[in-house]
Amino acid sequence: MDATTPLTGRSTIEQWLASPVGGPLLRGLLEQGGIDESSLAPARQLPLANLVEASRGRFTQEVVDQLVRGANGGELVEEEAPAPTAQRFTGRTTVVTGAGSGIGRVTARRILTEGGRVIALDINAGALAELAAAHPEGTVVPVTADVTTAEGIDAVLAATDGPVHGLANVAGITDGHRPLHETDDDVWGRVMAVNVDGPFRLMRALVPGMLEEGGGAIVNVASEASLRGSAAGTAYTVSKHAVVGLTRSAAFLYAPQGIRVNAVAPGPVATGIEGTFASEFSRARLGPFLQMIPPVTDADTLASSIAWLLSDDARNVSGVILPSDGGWSVQ
């Protein structure tokens, strides 16, 4: 980025901080909010606008716009999103859960911009309506439902009016990094219900149609917590290890029928997910490990990995747990 390129919401935090105009503006705002600049270090490669979702409302779109105006003599300069290079989902219908926010929303958008149709499931009706409004009529079929309920699964089936070619099980929740001895039955039950029961039931509902069609592609969202014990609390870690078992078992069982089943294991991603510590015990034990991991990435980066696995580009790939984590898994 040279000195004449305008700073926008798509410019990275690093570019903002390095700019002689943007740097003082952003630092001034952080000072006002009592935020230490070093706390942004893990997110330095992210576009500034990603802080809106990642900060869960503490850093608003208005603040981003105010900074962009400040850096561009009062003009709200907007940068176009890069156009998709491929149309890998033309003529295909994909069910995407968690499509109201974060990785699920960007995965849905990626499939839509590459010509596909998306049955979008989330508990957040407003977010699904926004997704549908941003895309041509009929390409998003919003299903406002809870993936943990039988009604939710039925609602997805009712929304399918033809073959379903793909399923991305993205919806998931965290556990406040609680250690085993501080995990009550409610937290355990809810985390297992959303992260394991939901994907299992949706796969069970959609696999028969894929068997009839002679193929399909399923991508489950696992986690770095699928690969190690030092990334999250007990319930989340167990649930994401279970996602690995679900993926590998189904990949083996249905390979002869052309159904590919894979998972991505994301490292840290700036989304709306709850990432705070509900436990001092865990903060003390996990905190030092989490200081050493690769920088936070954006949801679009994860959508690339998921879309690849869903597409025919990955036609020879099944049963893989693909770390998409900036290299955390080799640490």
Ligand SMILES: NC(=O)c1ccc[n+]([C@@H]2O[C@H](COP(=O)([O-])OP(=O)(O)OC[C@H]3O[C@@H](n4cnc5c(N)ncnc54)[C@H](O)[C@@H]3O)[C@@H](O)[C@H]2O)c1
């Ligand atoms: N963000 C990260 O750092 C990270 C890292 C590793 C794995 N993951 C995984 O990625 C997936 C997506 O997370 P995200 O970071 O995009 O989070 P997010 O909170 O931004 O999005 C999750 C979406 O799932 C929806 N959802 C939650 N419970 C649901 C339910 N019962 N039924 C239907 N929808 C429900 C939420 O409304 C939300 O729209 C999750 O499975 C998460 O475990 C995230």
